[in-house]
Amino acid sequence: MSFFGDLLSTVFERRYRSALEPDLEQRSLPELCADLLGRSGEVSGAATARHILDRYTRMNEGERLEFFALLAEDMGLVPDAVREALAAFEADPSSQTYRAFAAAAEPKRQELARRLNQVPGATAQLVQMRRDLLETLPAHPELGPVDQDLQHLLSSWFNRGFLVLLPINWESPAEVLEKIIAYEAVHTIDSWDDLRRRVQPTDRRCFAYFHPAMPHEPLIFVEVALTRGIPGSVQDLLSDSREALAAEDADTAVFYSISNCQAGLAGISFGNSLIKQVVADLSRDLPGLEIFVTLSPIPGLMRWVQEAGLTMGDDPEHQRQCAAHYLLQAKRTNSSPRDPVARFHLGNGALVHDLHAGADVSPNGLAQSGGVMVNYLYDRAQIAQNHEGYAGGYQIAASPDVRSLAEMITTGQDQGQRDGEPSL
């Protein structure tokens, strides 16, 4: 009983490919792309698609840039054609003229990507392609539209309705587990033994979203600790010597690490759905759970403290005040909170529940936030309302305690910051 199953006959693919390869090998990439888009695309397309993707995999940076340029220039938008088709549609709005307009308004590279996607493993390779493209983008802003098209397509393919939530545990395939080790972005996993401590004990859970066409690759995952009461330090949570709790005895589920895995899917958000579904699944399986809360980093705290001319000092209370003020008051130019993790959880409808000094004394934790961590609380009775307030005007929900803490300090300004869903 295989975990994944090979959905396509790789043996056949191998033979088929090698028979055609000599010919394909001699053709240029533009020719091959034209072929794949052309009339014979459907019948002999699989071999061509396979070949283009294989060739892409072997490309060096310069060749990749050339390929992206091909997508940008030869397969880009043709404004005149759009205008013409639009005029024709307006003159006679029919199925035919609409189809012609839609074809004109969508660059050929989108159809190219769809046709490449017909061979096994292609989806993962296209995600990798976008990852490469994103790395190229800063130096080549003219490739922006290519990225827009890829994101649009991937966003449609990785639609929430197609994702599958799977538990990750010590029975999971090693192939998947090694990716959890590699992708953990918040609290590093050192070794297989460390991993085991995150997924095997009775009071630990881990869940990941997968896409059926990329079954070996988690898209995003969340690590959960089941506890009695809300914990105030990640050291305690991850301590080797702690004794595991029976899951049935826990009253609190702590989301202490959320990691996005696929750089090539940047800008396509899974985190909100993930949290909602994990809350739902845990509630059903463990009726004793009453509180759903995070133990989250505050990645921008120390930088803001410095910019605001403050000092963190050694006093835990003062540290908490700084953190509270930062989370509630420090804003970007568009009035949204400056802290990216805060934006994520507040946008989901959580509230700032509590702050803990000395809660993450790892080098990274100290550097980012002076060791302070925050609990965002997902209170199902308030989620919708919190979300509305935030979405309508960046209103921030917080507990009275945190509000008081924030008012103990008065200071500075906040600046804009880069977008994107952070690891949380």
Place this chain on the structure above:
Amino acid sequence: MSFFGDLLSTVFERRYRSALEPDLEQRSLPELCADLLGRSGEVSGAATARHILDRYTRMNEGERLEFFALLAEDMGLVPDAVREALAAFEADPSSQTYRAFAAAAEPKRQELARRLNQVPGATAQLVQMRRDLLETLPAHPELGPVDQDLQHLLSSWFNRGFLVLLPINWESPAEVLEKIIAYEAVHTIDSWDDLRRRVQPTDRRCFAYFHPAMPHEPLIFVEVALTRGIPGSVQDLLSDSREALAAEDADTAVFYSISNCQAGLAGISFGNSLIKQVVADLSRDLPGLEIFVTLSPIPGLMRWVQEAGLTMGDDPEHQRQCAAHYLLQAKRTNSSPRDPVARFHLGNGALVHDLHAGADVSPNGLAQSGGVMVNYLYDRAQIAQNHEGYAGGYQIAASPDVRSLAEMITTGQDQGQRDGEPSL
């Protein structure tokens, strides 16, 4: 281990839904759609999406028409916005202006469909929605663009790379098997016993494509008989009294029935991929197979015979001559073959191999083709070349025998015919 597995927490959905339903129930459909597209779409979207789809399911024909009109008018293309965005992009081609153009050029109804798709079962409901729309289309051609958009989206979602080929046999879930009975379009399946004769014997195979988001619904399936030599009659193939051959002893795989299952996916072609993959899988599992051939109906033969002023008569040889002439010479206005099944297999690279009189004496077989059937041969050495010839100019590959038969008769003209992938 369940065959399907419930990928989403239905318990949670139930509670979540009912809590919000009272409010949702009171809102109008345009309001609900606006909500789903609006800022709160991501957080509270699942309940709204669920509610819209449920409401759609309960609609009568008139209400559905109203809903389609909403999609056509309120969520359609806005030419001025397109023009404006296009101009802005041309003036300053950047990621931002491109994104704005892409957003303007894609009607809002596409994003609506993507957001509806986030709840379990939504994909199947959207396919059903397009089916309803297609039925409405003849009387409401103004809805054509809505259909174009839905087809475009579904075509991207049902990309070959996302489909899974599964064998259908007597171990398959009853839920799937009853759909095979319902969808068989070529040689009707009368009962569960009849079905068993198609899928259980050692010399029978059946394969279907599935989409992971619609695991209970086959998209297309093919029935295969394993034989010694190429059979000349479907009666023999399906005979109750025949003795089953050991699969290892067969040298020929006969594709005697291909049925499309989802009217809502009309225009999205799976048949070519299906045949290619089944050939590949069977070759690997049964190395003794040398010949891959169909035993196909000739649905347009009798009508053409009448139009051409011919008669079929009782002479098998004359019947074969008529059929050969029809398949090789009868053309549509665009020079493609008049017979839809012929177009499908020739387009895939098959050749017209042989003709058999008295091969389908069912009422339907006699009415359509006077009982004549045809073998299309998938000869792997010639597929690419046949396909090229056909794709380049509707050149028809045929065996010398069939060519000779076709020349015995001289006659008439052919006419245009409706498109679409037939059941074969």
Place this chain on the structure above:
Amino acid sequence: MSFFGDLLSTVFERRYRSALEPDLEQRSLPELCADLLGRSGEVSGAATARHILDRYTRMNEGERLEFFALLAEDMGLVPDAVREALAAFEADPSSQTYRAFAAAAEPKRQELARRLNQVPGATAQLVQMRRDLLETLPAHPELGPVDQDLQHLLSSWFNRGFLVLLPINWESPAEVLEKIIAYEAVHTIDSWDDLRRRVQPTDRRCFAYFHPAMPHEPLIFVEVALTRGIPGSVQDLLSDSREALAAEDADTAVFYSISNCQAGLAGISFGNSLIKQVVADLSRDLPGLEIFVTLSPIPGLMRWVQEAGLTMGDDPEHQRQCAAHYLLQAKRTNSSPRDPVARFHLGNGALVHDLHAGADVSPNGLAQSGGVMVNYLYDRAQIAQNHEGYAGGYQIAASPDVRSLAEMITTGQDQGQRDGEPSL
């Protein structure tokens, strides 16, 4: 992903077998059995085992009898050898002498059965072999010891710890479902549509035990109806026109049919474990369930009524009184209840809860019990105590109502009856 999976390479088996078959074909059965038990048993044993089982399958009744005689005579107990080994063990009780005694005390036919069991499908064939043997037994009581040995071995192999409980529903393989149709022993299933009404609606459940080595064969199954309140008639339960209840809304689970499937496993009891585990699983999945009860036939009622010189008449109350008296007072010579279904449920710790006249008006229901049915109640608070009382002295637990009913009638005697776990 196949439901069953072929655990052994049948292709290889085929070749291996045919290469050796000519030689095997020429040997006598006693020779083959000696071979299998002999020194080369482990290496070439699979082919010999396969061959013996295949040959057994092709045997007619006479040949089977000859084979059983071989097991009885040539592979039976050798009292002198037992005595000798026992004396040796007593003289010097060591591992070696104990092993020699154990070997002497166990007839060779047990080891033969274990060696036959090494090939795929053998377990099912051995179960079938015992079924054949049981049919032969009445006429050939001298084969009793052979049956004892087979039962002993099968009882060890079909140990509760090796059984797997699986839900049977409309997603189950057709191959399994057709066996449910065939094996239903209480309320006949007429057709696939009838079956669907038993397993598909939201308020129906079906569970079966399977053994991993016989994955296509249910061993025993129970059909459950989820209801509000305890039902008093099987007609209502199975009515076509009834509206299905949402499972979450049910407060009662009714076990209305329990069927043993394998005649070859007679005397090995699964029913008690099955009920206990189904109660446990349903309780966990549907916390709303409060009552677990049967709606059971009373197979011996009419016969007893006649023997006791009573008449059932038309008065429902009188019918219930007869039934109550029969269940509570009619005894076998060993003081156990006369009704086999009563013995089963009372032995499991259930109590006689209620009686319903006109509850099964099928021809069989009227013939057996004049249409009366009984609810046995599994009250978890009382199961252990009820069971103790029954096991200790056939004390029968019953509701006060049923006790009163039983006292309304005074009469007769009870007689012995055949043993064995009935279909309930």
Place this chain on the structure above:
Amino acid sequence: MSFFGDLLSTVFERRYRSALEPDLEQRSLPELCADLLGRSGEVSGAATARHILDRYTRMNEGERLEFFALLAEDMGLVPDAVREALAAFEADPSSQTYRAFAAAAEPKRQELARRLNQVPGATAQLVQMRRDLLETLPAHPELGPVDQDLQHLLSSWFNRGFLVLLPINWESPAEVLEKIIAYEAVHTIDSWDDLRRRVQPTDRRCFAYFHPAMPHEPLIFVEVALTRGIPGSVQDLLSDSREALAAEDADTAVFYSISNCQAGLAGISFGNSLIKQVVADLSRDLPGLEIFVTLSPIPGLMRWVQEAGLTMGDDPEHQRQCAAHYLLQAKRTNSSPRDPVARFHLGNGALVHDLHAGADVSPNGLAQSGGVMVNYLYDRAQIAQNHEGYAGGYQIAASPDVRSLAEMITTGQDQGQRDGEPSL
């Protein structure tokens, strides 16, 4: 879809257990065992069985010894009862008297073990129990009969027909893989990276037998390298820097490590079946494979060399001669080969094909065999014949080369050696 699936309701077990535990906790082990064997065994048995097993798990060595003594003395053979029952059977050989004899001849501890086995996980615990017992045995030979009974029972339960062969690869559950690391007995696996090199490359395979009731525990596994030609050194085979071969390009399958995993199943042989089935499965999947061969240690070589008064020296040729002579000529008192690995493969029908000096230069390899390794060849055309010769009189099949090597040396005698299936 979980790899293992929890086949029994653990939630229910927990509740059920704790409710009954107080009472159980107060009873003595002899009482509990009597209960489990007694009349209430079937109904309340699961809790009692669970409790006995749990209590066993917590026992220290002394308590375990006491428990084993209970099995030996209170639940052992009662010779008088056997004699009496045997006499009764001889006087009147019927089903009843036979059943009584069988019951008397089988110590109660066997039925106890069967009843313990009804709860989840029990099978693994009983295997562990026998492991404990085997460790106790040397100091307590009087427990030999208890071990004989346990082995007899386990041998019946772990019958070849119930085992499942599964591939072990990088998609296998971490839980299983960590056991492969732990159980590898021939060439130690250092780390997860080392493991990955054994199971992930295209030219590596690993297969293990599992029992359905112990799905987390491999019973025996074999590691296979796919090569071109027969390799002469394990260093080359396991080299980090070697380039992986495409499986289709291999002509040879090398079985370079076979490890038994369960000390508690000592004396129950799986190795022969494992090799035969792996040969069959690989042949089917990779038709290019022509040669099936081992690369095996020669564990007893150095000891024999010393005893024989020889020296290995540095000359590779001389080393091979010593090894050849040892394998072909050194015998135990019963004339079987002295080397345990040789006995295993020769008994399976393999032949001694070639010898390689410097083939295992690990400390262990040098200590055992001076670095020499041997290829045993499984030639399907000769297996049956080789096996017959060996089984009939310990005739050893060898290639002419190896025979010549063996004759270059003349010397000594061989001695008896311990039995048991070695790690190979």
